[in-house]
Amino acid sequence: MLRINLRDGEKVVINGAVLRSVGRTDVVIENEAAILRGRDVITPEDADTPAKRLYFACMMAYIDPDRLIQHQSRVLSLFEELLHAIEAPEAKASCIAFANKIARCSFYHALADCRDLIAYEAQALARFSPAYAA
Incomplete structure (x- = not known):
């Protein structure tokens, strides 16, 4: 059993359906x-x-399991591209953790590693262009 507390107007996706709380x-x-x-x-x-x-x-693979093979293929393709572009050891570690979770089809948990990669990417892009600074 999982209990989720939602604020007024907050959204949640459950099995692909978007729900919005009222109150x-x-x-x-x-x-x-x-x-x-x-x-x-x-x-x-x-x-x-x-x-x-x-x-x-990865999010789509998690919430749209009916098209899992299509989403998995996209995840692997994008992961390969990103892996070749990353140089920092901590980002590579997040990539390895992400890949391990994807191999086990643990997409929800892989999203956390992906958030780390997004943060790393934002920092890297900010060094080259102030427009990317968060």
């Missing part, structure tokens, strides 16, 4: 489900960097 809401999930809070969801338009595209593909 402060408690949701109790009593069986296994793919769940993402709205703050952990990105849109295709927000996936504007290599690490964000990887996050989006």
